[in-house]
Amino acid sequence: VLVDLDRDLPLPLSVQLATQLSDAIRRGSLREGATLPASRTLALQLGVSRGVVTAAYSQLSTQGYLVMQQRSVPRVAALPSTAPSTEREEAAPTPLVDFTMLSPDLGLVPRRDWRRVLEHAIRVSPAQVLDYGDPRGQLELREALVDFLGRTRGVVSSPSRVIVCQGSLQSLDIACQLLASRGAARVALEDPCAAEIRTAVRRAGLRPVQIPVDAEGIRVDLLAAEAPDAALLTPAHQFPTGSVLSERRRADLVDWLVRTGAQLVEDDYDAEFRYGTPAVPTLQEKAPDRVMYAGSASKTFAPGLRLGWLVVPESAADAAGRIKWSLDGGSPGLEQVAFARLVTSGAFERHLLRARVEYRKRREALEAALAGALPRTRVEGGTGGLHLTLRLDRPVDIGALDAAASRQRVRVQAVESFLHEPAKRAERLVLGFARLHPSSSAHAAASLATVLQLAGGA
Amino acid sequence: VLVDLDRDLPLPLSVQLATQLSDAIRRGSLREGATLPASRTLALQLGVSRGVVTAAYSQLSTQGYLVMQQRSVPRVAALPSTAPSTEREEAAPTPLVDFTMLSPDLGLVPRRDWRRVLEHAIRVSPAQVLDYGDPRGQLELREALVDFLGRTRGVVSSPSRVIVCQGSLQSLDIACQLLASRGAARVALEDPCAAEIRTAVRRAGLRPVQIPVDAEGIRVDLLAAEAPDAALLTPAHQFPTGSVLSERRRADLVDWLVRTGAQLVEDDYDAEFRYGTPAVPTLQEKAPDRVMYAGSASKTFAPGLRLGWLVVPESAADAAGRIKWSLDGGSPGLEQVAFARLVTSGAFERHLLRARVEYRKRREALEAALAGALPRTRVEGGTGGLHLTLRLDRPVDIGALDAAASRQRVRVQAVESFLHEPAKRAERLVLGFARLHPSSSAHAAASLATVLQLAGGA
Numbered sequence: 001v002l003v004d005l006d007r008d009l010p011l012p013l014s015v016q017l018a019t020q021l022s023d024a025i026r027r028g029s030l031r032e033g034a035t036l037p038a039s040r041t042l043a044l045q046l047g048v049s050r051g052v053v054t055a056a057y058s059q060l061s062t063q064g065y066l067v068m069q070q071r072s073v074p075r076v077a078a079l080p081s082t083a084p085s086t087e088r089e090e091a092a093p094t095p096l097v098d099f100t101m102l103s104p105d106l107g108l109v110p111r112r113d114w115r116r117v118l119e120h121a122i123r124v125s126p127a128q129v130l131d132y133g134d135p136r137g138q139l140e141l142r143e144a145l146v147d148f149l150g151r152t153r154g155v156v157s158s159p160s161r162v163i164v165c166q167g168s169l170q171s172l173d174i175a176c177q178l179l180a181s182r183g184a185a186r187v188a189l190e191d192p193c194a195a196e197i198r199t200a201v202r203r204a205g206l207r208p209v210q211i212p213v214d215a216e217g218i219r220v221d222l223l224a225a226e227a228p229d230a231a232l233l234t235p236a237h238q239f240p241t242g243s244v245l246s247e248r249r250r251a252d253l254v255d256w257l258v259r260t261g262a263q264l265v266e267d268d269y270d271a272e273f274r275y276g277t278p279a280v281p282t283l284q285e286k287a288p289d290r291v292m293y294a295g296s297a298s299k300t301f302a303p304g305l306r307l308g309w310l311v312v313p314e315s316a317a318d319a320a321g322r323i324k325w326s327l328d329g330g331s332p333g334l335e336q337v338a339f340a341r342l343v344t345s346g347a348f349e350r351h352l353l354r355a356r357v358e359y360r361k362r363r364e365a366l367e368a369a370l371a372g373a374l375p376r377t378r379v380e381g382g383t384g385g386l387h388l389t390l391r392l393d394r395p396v397d398i399g400a401l402d403a404a405a406s407r408q409r410v411r412v413q414a415v416e417s418f419l420h421e422p423a424k425r426a427e428r429l430v431l432g433f434a435r436l437h438p439s440s441s442a443h444a445a446a447s448l449a450t451v452l453q454l455a456g457g458a
Numbered sequence: 459v460l461v462d463l464d465r466d467l468p469l470p471l472s473v474q475l476a477t478q479l480s481d482a483i484r485r486g487s488l489r490e491g492a493t494l495p496a497s498r499t500l501a502l503q504l505g506v507s508r509g510v511v512t513a514a515y516s517q518l519s520t521q522g523y524l525v526m527q528q529r530s531v532p533r534v535a536a537l538p539s540t541a542p543s544t545e546r547e548e549a550a551p552t553p554l555v556d557f558t559m560l561s562p563d564l565g566l567v568p569r570r571d572w573r574r575v576l577e578h579a580i581r582v583s584p585a586q587v588l589d590y591g592d593p594r595g596q597l598e599l600r601e602a603l604v605d606f607l608g609r610t611r612g613v614v615s616s617p618s619r620v621i622v623c624q625g626s627l628q629s630l631d632i633a634c635q636l637l638a639s640r641g642a643a644r645v646a647l648e649d650p651c652a653a654e655i656r657t658a659v660r661r662a663g664l665r666p667v668q669i670p671v672d673a674e675g676i677r678v679d680l681l682a683a684e685a686p687d688a689a690l691l692t693p694a695h696q697f698p699t700g701s702v703l704s705e706r707r708r709a710d711l712v713d714w715l716v717r718t719g720a721q722l723v724e725d726d727y728d729a730e731f732r733y734g735t736p737a738v739p740t741l742q743e744k745a746p747d748r749v750m751y752a753g754s755a756s757k758t759f760a761p762g763l764r765l766g767w768l769v770v771p772e773s774a775a776d777a778a779g780r781i782k783w784s785l786d787g788g789s790p791g792l793e794q795v796a797f798a799r800l801v802t803s804g805a806f807e808r809h810l811l812r813a814r815v816e817y818r819k820r821r822e823a824l825e826a827a828l829a830g831a832l833p834r835t836r837v838e839g840g841t842g843g844l845h846l847t848l849r850l851d852r853p854v855d856i857g858a859l860d861a862a863a864s865r866q867r868v869r870v871q872a873v874e875s876f877l878h879e880p881a882k883r884a885e886r887l888v889l890g891f892a893r894l895h896p897s898s899s900a901h902a903a904a905s906l907a908t909v910l911q912l913a914g915g916a
Contacts, residue, residue: 064586077584078597106585114588115580118792122573127564130572130760147492154460154487166624166786173785177661199784203635205663278462285487298787302588306790326657327631328624328786329756332764334576335790346531349495353502 005046012443013048014055015096022094025065025076034076055439061107096409097444102387102432103303108355113347121337129333135325137164138333141340145309148343154285155293157311163320164331165308168269169196171294174310175265176204177323184229190218192418194239197232210420213238217245220252232265236280240418240430242381242389244280257290264291270299270385272352275360277383289313299386300352307339365438369445386434389415395425396455404454410447463504471506472513480523483534492534554867555902560845560890561761566813571805579795587791593783595622596791599798603767606801612743613751615769621778622789623766626727627654629752632768633723634662635781642687648676650876652697655690668878671696675703678710690723694738698876698888700839700847702738712741715748722749728757728843730810733818735841747771757844758810765797823896827903844892847873853883854913862912868905
């Protein structure tokens with residue numbers, strides 16, 4: 001018997017079903033390509049309502065375990081290679097609630113649109129798409145990005161200044177190499193920030209200068225006082241704290257750039273998603289000759305495209321192209337041609353519109369559920385992106401938090417673990433909500449409450 | 459952010475919108491030809507009535523900022539005084555004969571096969587191909603490569619040891635990062651070698667040790683005497699000299715690896731092409747725990763795929779995956795799935811067979827033509843790959859060679875320009891023949907003879 005649901009457990013039946021199915025898939029009892037019963041059939045077999053089965057199937061499809069297609073029964077997908085790290089903790093069971101997922105719900109990706117533009121790209125691309133090309137990328141994508149970024153983010157650019165990269169990870173790597181090649185030595189970073197940023201800075205031989213972040217974003221006064229050669233920031237939605245750089249500090253930062261001739265790398269990693277609050281303008285728009293602007297399709301469309309971009313000042317365009325060439329000879333052409341068409345056809349912005357509505361719902365559902373389950377906690381930061389930041393009512397030991405989370409099959413990270421010198425105690429949590437369906441918010445928040453209780457906090 | 463409407467201002471929203479859009483057009487954030495959202499879409503985005511947007515669009519159209527056409531979205535019109543285009547500087551005239559092309563003839567690529575496997579990949583790939591995956595690459599491609607490299611090159615591996623890279627440029631970059639992370643400091647390089655290799659070594663913070671190359675490949679005796687921590691070599695077909703590492707030196711090199719615990723990066727960039735001579739075995743086969751093996755599809759299929767691979771010792775597999783993750787988050791999935799099928803279906807090896815026959819013809823035709831036009835020169839090195847090395851009967855000044863070549867619209871490079879300290883005089887030339895049809899060999903050789911005559915050599 002693969003599935004054994006227990007009505008006495010405090011877990012919703014749909015979550016139990018999804019978990020047992022995903023366990024079976026991971027241990028190989030359900031092999032790739034195996035078909036599952038139609039929801040109506042399985043519901044009858046298990047004696048549950050059809051909604052329980054469809055909710056479980058939809059969760060498994062979101063997590064990549066099942067392939068669901070119109071008019072056919074679900075099939076087991078190729079095994080998900082889950083973690084972005086290579087460590088396959090084969091033993092660790094699938095988390096029941098995963099707050100560490102910061103990437104978009106692939107179920108929302110308009111796969112038919114994507115397939116259509118890809119097939120079009122295959123049909124129309126000349127043989128040169130199989131050759132080495134301009135290492136900065138396919139011209140049609142760079143043109144499409146100039147228009148799109150100008151329209152949606154006010155970015156001032158031209159095709160020659162756009163470098164198509166492998167996701168924003170490579171955009172930041174190239175930006176750091178560029179800073180180094182332009183003579184920068186000390187680079188201010190937000191503390192806390194993503195670990196990958198520290199890696200890119202270190203690899204380029206740059207010396208990081210840690211600047212604290214508060215509710216208004218990075219402390220620009222402290223930054224200016226340190227007089228670094230450059231800064232690498234996430235002004236529109238600081239990762240991981242969620243702070244939005246305040247208007248006063250934005251003005252001070254632009255002033256600092258112009259006054260000192262310093263350079264800024266603006267990592268605009270999730271700015272397309274704002275819910276009910278006005279979009280935060282870019283700094284690049286204010287000082288296009290001092291700012292390298294980095295973005296990607298990883299949050300707005302799908303990370304598997306590995307499409308990112310870097311817009312550099314005209315004076316750095318040539319050097320940026322050379323660095324991209326020396327790193328990997330340029331990105332593959334076909335998906336660039338396809339994505340360009342997705343953008344110019346309007347399909348990309350239609351998707352953004354729909355995704356924004358859905359993510360707003362998910363965020364609001366999670367906020368409401370947290371308010372219910374953890375009434376003394378507080379959501380902080382801007383209302384954008386695919387994660388929110390939760391301030392706990394009292395700190396918990398991070399070791400105890402990890403242990404409790406692991407026991408409850410919850411994955412969650414503290415803001416404090418992103419500090420340059422990771423703290424021992426968590427005061428805030430980073431909660432990714434993009435893959436958290438509103439129907440699971442209550443369960444997710446309740447699980448988190450249990451974890452915090454076990455860990456001795458909240 | 460382009461548009462920021464303020465309901466408290468005494469200006470009608472449509473006027474605010476029109477003004478902000480025209481400002482964006484005038485300062486270049488919205489370029490000529492850029493499309494704007496349909497009025498319904500923009501109205502939704504801004505939370506205003508559709509009438510506000512249509513009024514603004516119509517005003518901008520009257521003022522000449524927008525082109526409106528039935529059934530299509532508004533486009534930004536050409537500005538009256540066109541801004542200076544940053545693009546398209548007048549390129550140098552196309553060369554008539556280009557010996558610097560070292561990449562394959564795209565006319566030989568079986569595009570129908572490629573299109574078939576791509577369309578198949580689009581059809582069968584589960585949603586996960588759009589997600590982050592194992593940064594080492596799609597499992598099916600790593601499995602296909604294990605079989606293919608084992609069968610054709612004797613490479614000893616397993617899927618967990620294969621890292622799918624962006625061409626061999628990135629394979630070498632990752633190999634150098636790996637060497638550094640494993641404590642290597644001094645790395646022996648062949649002198650001459652490709653400039654990209656020096657860049658990758660330098661970027662990883664490694665110190666290059668230059669070892670000369672002769673007709674039997676790198677001087678292994680001098681290499682061992684320098685006692686570097688590692689070596690990065692092209693043993694099967696040294697670039698650019700074309701030497702094949704002799705059997706005696708291969709044995710000495712393996713002996714050195716095993717005796718000292720040093721590490722080797724084996725760049726096997728064109729080994730699939732051998733014409734009438736037996737394939738040169740890999741060193742990886744002899745010492746799989748000491749060798750990182752790098753290859754790619756850039757010469758055997760098409761560089762535009764940007765598909766390369768690195769096979770690392772088991773003990774380095776995890777670290778290699780982490781480096782790949784930190785560099786770019788992994789390569790895009792779809793083309794990996796397609797290439798895996800190309801390999802497993804046998805279509806790739808059928809292509810290799812056909813390409814080998816054709817490239818052999820081209821090489822032989824060029825050799826014959828050179829023997830006719832430049833009878834005192836001599837072809838050196840192994841008979842593989844996509845280039846040959848021509849020894850001149852007397853040296854020519856490289857400046858004079860470049861000037862004469864440019865006058866004759868010929869592109870050609872001296873072996874000596876790949877030296878660590880580039881020489882002033884050319885004794886050997888690197889002649890790429892993959893894109894030189896046999897019917898053009900005579901003309902190409904005659905042009906080269908003219909260039910050499912003008913340059914004062916031959």
